[in-house]
Amino acid sequence: xxxxxxxxxxxxxxxxxxxxxxxxxxxxxxxxxxxxxxxxxxxxxxxxxxxxxxxxxxxxxxxxxxxxxxxxxxxxxxxxxxxxxxxxxxxxxxxxxxxxxxxxxxxxxxxxxxxxxxxxxxxxxxxxxxxxxxxxxxxxxxxxxxxxxxxxxxxxxxxxxxxxxxxxxxxxxxxxxxxxxxxxxxxxxxxxxxxxxxxxxxxxxxxxxxxxxxxxxxxxxxxxxxxxxxxxxxxxxxxxxxxxxxxxxxxxxxxxxxxxxxxxxxxxxxxxxxxxxxxxxxxxxxxxxxxxxxxxxxxxxxxxxxxxxxxxxxxxxxxxxxxxxxxxxxxxxxx
Amino acid sequence: xxxxxxxxxxxxxxxxxxxxxxxxxxxxxxxxxxxxxxxxxxxxxxxxxxxxxxxxxxxxxxxxxxxxxxxxxxxxxxxxxxxxxxxxxxxxxxxxxxxxxxxxxxxxxxxxxxxxxxxxxxxxxxxxxxxxxxxxxxxxxxxxxxxxxxxxxxxxxxxxxxxxxxxxxxxxxxxxxxxxxxxxxxxxxxxxxxxxxxxxxxxxxxxxxxxxxxxxxxxxxxxxxxxxxxxxxxxxxxxxxxxxxxxxxxxxxxxxxxxxxxxxxxxxxxxxxxxxxxxxxxxxxxxx
Amino acid sequence: xxxxxxxxxxxxxxxxxxxxxxxxxxxxxxxxxxxxxxxxxxxxxxxxxxxxxxxxxxxxxxxxxxxxxxxxxxxxxxxxxxxxxxxxxxxxxxxxxxxxxxxxxxxxxxxxxxxxxxxxxxxxxxxxxxxxxxxxxxxxxxxxxxxxxxxxxxxxxxxxxxxxxxxxxxxxxxxxxxxxxxxxxxxxxxxxxxxxxxxxxxxxxxxxxxxxxxxxxxxxxxxxxxxxxxxxxxxxxxxxxxxxxxxxxxxxxxxxx
Numbered sequence: 090x091x092x093x094x095x096x097x098x099x100x101x102x103x104x105x106x107x108x109x110x111x112x113x114x115x116x117x118x119x120x121x122x123x124x125x126x127x128x129x130x131x132x133x134x135x136x137x138x139x140x141x142x143x144x145x146x147x148x149x150x151x152x153x154x155x156x157x158x159x160x161x162x163x164x165x166x167x168x169x170x171x172x173x174x175x176x177x178x179x180x181x182x183x184x185x186x187x188x189x190x191x192x193x194x195x196x197x198x199x200x201x202x203x204x205x206x207x208x209x210x211x212x213x214x215x216x217x218x219x220x221x222x223x224x225x226x227x228x229x230x231x232x233x234x235x236x237x238x239x240x241x242x243x244x245x246x247x248x249x250x251x252x253x254x255x256x257x258x259x260x261x262x263x264x265x266x267x268x269x270x271x272x273x274x275x276x277x278x279x280x281x282x283x284x285x286x287x288x289x290x291x292x293x294x295x296x297x298x299x300x301x302x303x304x305x306x307x308x309x310x311x312x313x314x315x316x317x318x319x320x321x322x323x324x325x326x327x328x329x330x331x332x333x334x335x336x337x338x339x340x341x342x343x344x345x346x347x348x349x350x351x352x353x354x355x356x357x358x359x360x361x362x363x364x365x366x367x368x369x370x371x372x373x374x375x376x377x378x379x380x381x382x383x384x385x386x387x388x389x390x391x392x393x394x395x396x397x398x399x400x401x402x403x404x405x406x407x408x409x410x411x412x413x414x415x416x417x418x419x420x421x422x423x424x
Numbered sequence: 425x426x427x428x429x430x431x432x433x434x435x436x437x438x439x440x441x442x443x444x445x446x447x448x449x450x451x452x453x454x455x456x457x458x459x460x461x462x463x464x465x466x467x468x469x470x471x472x473x474x475x476x477x478x479x480x481x482x483x484x485x486x487x488x489x490x491x492x493x494x495x496x497x498x499x500x501x502x503x504x505x506x507x508x509x510x511x512x513x514x515x516x517x518x519x520x521x522x523x524x525x526x527x528x529x530x531x532x533x534x535x536x537x538x539x540x541x542x543x544x545x546x547x548x549x550x551x552x553x554x555x556x557x558x559x560x561x562x563x564x565x566x567x568x569x570x571x572x573x574x575x576x577x578x579x580x581x582x583x584x585x586x587x588x589x590x591x592x593x594x595x596x597x598x599x600x601x602x603x604x605x606x607x608x609x610x611x612x613x614x615x616x617x618x619x620x621x622x623x624x625x626x627x628x629x630x631x632x633x634x635x636x637x638x639x640x641x642x643x644x645x646x647x648x649x650x651x652x653x654x655x656x657x658x659x660x661x662x663x664x665x666x667x668x669x670x671x672x673x674x675x676x677x678x679x680x681x682x683x684x685x686x687x688x689x690x691x692x693x694x695x696x697x698x699x700x701x702x703x704x705x706x707x708x709x710x711x712x
Numbered sequence: 713x714x715x716x717x718x719x720x721x722x723x724x725x726x727x728x729x730x731x732x733x734x735x736x737x738x739x740x741x742x743x744x745x746x747x748x749x750x751x752x753x754x755x756x757x758x759x760x761x762x763x764x765x766x767x768x769x770x771x772x773x774x775x776x777x778x779x780x781x782x783x784x785x786x787x788x789x790x791x792x793x794x795x796x797x798x799x800x801x802x803x804x805x806x807x808x809x810x811x812x813x814x815x816x817x818x819x820x821x822x823x824x825x826x827x828x829x830x831x832x833x834x835x836x837x838x839x840x841x842x843x844x845x846x847x848x849x850x851x852x853x854x855x856x857x858x859x860x861x862x863x864x865x866x867x868x869x870x871x872x873x874x875x876x877x878x879x880x881x882x883x884x885x886x887x888x889x890x891x892x893x894x895x896x897x898x899x900x901x902x903x904x905x906x907x908x909x910x911x912x913x914x915x916x917x918x919x920x921x922x923x924x925x926x927x928x929x930x931x932x933x934x935x936x937x938x939x940x941x942x943x944x945x946x947x948x949x950x951x952x953x954x955x956x957x958x959x960x961x962x963x964x965x966x967x968x969x
Contacts, residue, residue, distance in 0.1 A: 146520060193702045200463045203523060204652060205701045208694045211649070215694070219687035284813045287802040290764065294796075295880050296788035296817045338645065342527045349524050378539050385531025392521040392528070393514060 108260050112253055121252045125324055127367045128256075128263045129317050134347045134359035136313035139270055141353055142279065143306045144286035145195065148341045149206030150314050152213040153183040155336040157315025158322040159217060159224055162233045165323075172236035176262075176319040183315025184308045191304035207341065214337060218330040229329035233322050255324055262320060266313050271356050273309065282306055346388040352398020361399050435682040436675055441567040441636070443674010444574035448629035449651035450658070450666040451581065452622030458598040458661030459618040462512060462522040467626055468648030469533035472641065474500045474627025475634035476541055493573075493631045497624040504623030505616050512619075513612065537641035545638040570632040577628055578667065581621070585663065590617060598661045650677075653693045656700050715740045715916050716761070716884060721770035723756055723940075730756045731940040734770065738884075738918060743910055745931035745948065746920045749960055752937040754920040755797060758886050761918070762794040763787045774884070789817060793882030797889050799869040801861045801876075808857040810872055811844040814879025844879065851875045851905060867898040874905060885909070885917040891926055899923070903930050928952065936960070 112121040137150045161179030164170045170178070190209070197205050217224045224230055236249040236258065249255050273279055281302055285292045289299050321335065322328055333339055351362020366387070370380050395401060449471060456464045474496045481492035507529070515521035585591035590613075597604040597614040605611060629647065637643075654673050658665025673693060681689040714737035721734040731753040738744045746754045759765035761772055763784035772780045779787055784794075802810050848854040851871040856864065861872060870890060877885055887906070891899050903926060909915040921927050927934060928948040936944040936951055938960040944951045951957055 146523065197701055199519065200457075200523075201701055203463060204656065205698060208652075208698050208701075212691055212694045212698070215687070215691045219691070280813070281816065283804060284802055284816075287804055288800055290784075290796070291800045291802065291876070292813075293764075293784040294762070294788055294794045295814045295876065296785050298783075298785045332645070333642075342530065345524060345527060346531075349520065353520075379535065381531040381535030382539070385528040385533075385535060388528035388531070389511065389525050392524050393511070396515075396518070396521055 108264070109257075112256050118252050121256050123367065123371060125252065125256050125259050126321075127363060128259045129320050129324075130344075130347065130367070131360050131363045132263045132266050132313055132317040132320075134344055134351075134363050135267055135270055135356070136310045136317070137344055138348055138353050138356075138359045139274070139313075140307060140310040141348070142274065142282040142286060143303045144289075145198075145303070145307075146203050146345070147206040148203050148338075148345065149208075149210035150310075150344055151336045151340045152206070152210030153187060153311040153314035154318035154321070155210070155213050155217060155330075156183040156186055156318065158318030158328055158336075159230060160315065161319035162230055162322040162328060163223070165234060166230075172234075172323060173239070176236075176316060176323070179319035179322075180312045180315035183318070184312035187311030188304060188308045191307045192300060195300065195303045195307060207338065210336070210341060211338065214330050214332070217328075217336070224328075224330065227330065229327060229331075229334075230322075231327050233326045233328065235326070236323055249323075259320055259324070262316065266316060267360075270309075270313065274356060278302075278305075343384065346384060350387055350391045350398055352400030354397060355400045358398055358400040365399060431682060432679070435678040437567070437678070439675045439678015440671065441571050441674070442633075442677060443671050444571045444578075445629045445633050446647060446650040446654055446674060447667055447670030448574055448577060448625045449647045450654035450670050451578070451663060452625040453651045454655045454658075454660060454663065454666045455594070455598060455618045456622045457655065459594065459601070460508070460512060460516070460615045461601065463526065464622070465523070465526040465648065466529035466533060467622070467651065468644030468646075469530055469537070470500055470504070470623050470644075471626040471630035471633075471647050472537060472639075472644035473503075473533060473630070474623075475630035475639050475643065476537065477627070478631040479546060479634060479639055489635070493628060496627045496631055500623040500627035501620040504619035507623075508615050508619040513615065516615075534641055534644070541639075541641060543641065545640045547634065547638050564636075566636055570636055573628065573632055577625065581625070582663075594618065595663075598663070650693070653697045656697045714738055715742075715775065716918075717771075717773040718757075718761070719771045719773070721757065721760060721767050721772065723753075723760060723765065724768045729940050731760070731767075731937075734937075734940075734942055736935055736942070736945075738916060740883075740916055741910055741914050742932045743906060743917045743919060743930055745927045745934035746918060746937065747922070747924065747927055747934060747951075748937035748943075751939075752960075753940040754937055755888055756940075757937070758794070758888050758918065758920055762792060762886050764794075788880055788882070791881070791883040792886065793877035793880045793884070794886045795870075795873045795877050795888060795890060797892070799866065799873060801869060801872060803862050805861055806858050807848065807853055807861050807864065807872060808841075808844055810861050811847055811875050811879050812840060814876040815840050815844065817880060847875045847878050850878070850908075852901070867894045867902075870894065870898075870902065871905070874902075878909075883914075883916060885915055887917055887919045889920055889922065891921060891923050899926060906930060924952065 111124060115121065115124075133150060133154060137147065140147050140150070157176075157179035160182040161172070161175040164175040164178055165172055194202070194205060194209075218227055220226065221228075235255070238246050238248040240246045247254060249258055274282075281292070281297055284295075285297065285299050285302055292299050328335075330336065347362045347366055348359045349362070350366060351360065352358035366384060369383060369387070373379060373383060391398060395405065397404075449467065452470075453464060453467055456462065456467070477496040477499050478489075478492045481487040481495055482489055487495070511525050511529070512522055515525060583591075585595050593604065593609045594614055594617060596607065597609060597611070597618075601611070604614065630644070633643070633647070650673065654669040655666055657673065658667070658669030676693070677689065680692055684692075716736075716738040718734055718736040718738075721731060721736075722729065723731045734757065736744075746757060748754055756765065760767045763779070763782060763786075767780065770780070771778055774787070774790060774792065777790065779790065779792075782790070788794075802813055805813065845854055845857065848857055851874055853864075853868060853871055853875065856868065861869070864872060870893075874885075874887075874890070885906075890902055890906070894902065906917055906919070907930065910917065919927070919931060931948050933946065934944075934948045934951045935942055936954070936957050943960060944954045944957050946954075
């Protein structure tokens with residue numbers, strides 16, 4: 090077995106051990122619930138980054154999260170479909186709508202696309218707000234059931250109404266999703282996405298059907314946004330279309346900030362950004378009202394002084410260290 | 425739909441009054457967007473803070489309303505210049521950074537407002553009491569005064585852009601940044617002026633709105649969205665488009681809720697803009 | 713039968729006719745030059761053949777097929793490669809990766825490779841890697857294979873653009889000012905490469921160029937455009953002596969002959 094493979098496997102085992110041990114170590118429902126939300130955010134931000142791979146920045150990702158959330162919840166509540174299928178269908182609904190919008194939307198570039206996605210997510214939110222018979226209107230969707238219990242032969246029946254159990258469920262789903270996103274990025278498909286981001290014109294010239302590849306990317310990113318939304322719905326047991334809640338403009342802002350502070354050049358960037366900013370928010374627990382100010386300040390400082398994000402920190406430190414160590418050159422005076 | 429004519433007139437008048445305020449927002453946004461090339465998503469917060477500055481001048485320092493509004497415009501203009509120089513100019517060449525910075529600003533400004541001013545709503549003393557009767561419906565005087573101010577500011581802006589050297593330079597920069605560079609126009613100066621003027625207009629709009637409606641830290645989001653809708657409708661970089669689009673949207677905003685209800689009212693402008701962005705992103709009058 | 717037939721091709725921008733009533737035949741294995749004063753419409757023609765611009769009138773026939781309505785990526789699949797006027801490269805990729813990107817048409821896209829790397833995929837990667845190095849050796853960039861493409865000097869970037877086009881295995885190359893901004897030695901090298909492509913692989917090239925001396929040395933046949941219309945066609949030597957051509961260039965081009 091090659092050394093690289095061994096290191097990879099060991100890291101994964103280590104990470105898995107940490108993830109499993111976390112709730113037990115932290116020992117409080119409060120912290121575990123923070124971790125659940127953080128995990129859902131990690132999936133959201135990572136899938137947001139997937140879209141960035143083809144060069145599009147979206148302020149509307151929460152819109153697809155909304156579709157997955159309401160979709161999955163309604164399928165369970167009104168149609169009686171089991172959670173395990175509903176969550177997948179929720180993601181699928183988000184994906185289908187994304188695909189329907191993909192071709193016209195992805196023709197729009199730059200700032201216009203940002204604006205377009207912003208308004209689209211707002212429109213989805215308003216639809217949820219103004220369709221009481223379906224979505225509960227302004228009061229939202231309440232009493233969303235937790236996932237159906239599953240029965241494993243030797244172990245017995247596992248229910249998911251406890252935060253702890255839900256944490257492990259979310260950890261598995263998020264990890265699987267991240268694995269898929271990561272492998273996609275490293276695959277030939279991911280290479281083509283990078284190529285398209287660099288130059289759509291040149292990509293066309295080498296025979297790449299740019300629109301199709303971008304549409305595929307958009308669909309996949311939105312699928313996982315939908316999954317994240319569904320995970321949220323069955324955890325929170327309630328969904329609200331209020332602008333300050335999870336599917337409003339403010340949430341979109343946070344997603345972008347998480348992605349950028351972590352760094353969007355590497356896959357791990359959004360994950361690091363989300364973890365870091367979640368920790369920062371928690372540290373300032375008493376000062377909740379200062380949270381937007383802190384996060385806003387971090388975002389601005391990052392863009393001004395470390396635009397590549399936290400991911401670029403090791404490199405920066407190395408450069409700075411080297412500069413520090415390099416002895417000052419003495420100028421030889423000509424005699 | 426068979427409502428008495430007065431209701432329609434009221435709706436249109438209400439819409440026009442608000443529409444003019446949105447025009448001020450849209451003009452600022454379009455200047456900033458076409459001269460600096462950035463989407464200033466924090467503009468709504470500038471509007472909001474402008475309103476609060478006026479409020480505090482009036483209420484805490486007992487300053488006359490008109491003077492307070494002027495102070496607010498100056499303060500926000502200076503703030504705009506500061507933002508341009510230290511926050512936006514360093515990242516001028518990038519795509520993602522300015523957006524994130526404007527988002528960060530939104531967070532900071534709105535968060536500061538919540539912390540500093542509190543969540544409950546207040547209002548600036550009314551501009552005037554009572555109302556005129558026009559075509560059978562009561563038009564509150566304060567709305568007329570607000571519109572009057574807005575129109576006056578618009579005319580001032582128009583004169584500046586048409587007649588003064590700097591104004592003409594700004595129009596040139598708004599139409600084509602490269603063209604302006606070639607003619608030796610200083611882009612930094614243009615950017616500073618765009619921010620200053622844009623923020624002053626937003627502050628005025630916020631102040632006027634604050635005197636008609638209520639102040640709250642979240643009051644800026646709605647006008648920002650309206651402003652964005654208008655500049656897409658009217659076209660990025662087109663000042664005429666922003667003006668016409670604003671009035672048009674104002675009327676629509678006044679009439680649609682009466683005719684079709686709040687759901688359509690909130691969604692219709694968004695959907696119209698979405699369609700325009702898909703079909704003709706440069707808007708009805710725009711350039712780029 | 714000619715490889716490329718252009719029939720009555722025209723492009724109007726509003727009231728302005730950038731190109732009108734253009735008829736051209738390009739034969740297999742030719743190096744065909746397209747020259748004319750600035751603004752004559754040469755790049756517009758190339759854009760229409762490449763597919764990035766759609767004509768307002770006329771037809772383009774490649775092989776047997778009418779490709780007039782095909783989008784650019786389909787034309788690439790049919791065997792038309794485009795080298796742009798400005799150095800268009802994949803900025804975040806290395807030199808080698810740029811060429812590998814050109815192999816898109818060869819590499820499929822398995823979905824199972826998301827979950828595990830099949831040995832057949834790995835084998836194909838090796839083969840493509842070899843082919844890419846071969847192409848880089850041809851354009852003399854093999855030693856810079858792992859450098860970032862944007863770090864290359866201008867002349868090398870041009871060569872890389874050619875390499876990417878080569879990777880697509882195209883039969884028709886559309887070269888937009890391949891020699892612009894290059895020094896004497898680099899120009900000779902580039903011209904050599906284009907000639908070798910014709911002689912060694914039978915690749916047909918349409919070359920838009922301002923450097924008349926190079927055009928005479930390189931091209932088998934030449935067409936001259938002025939204000940969007942073809943004013944002359946023939947061997948380079950003939951065309952250059954054509955009085956209409958000289959007049960079109962008069963006062964504009966210094967090194968006419």
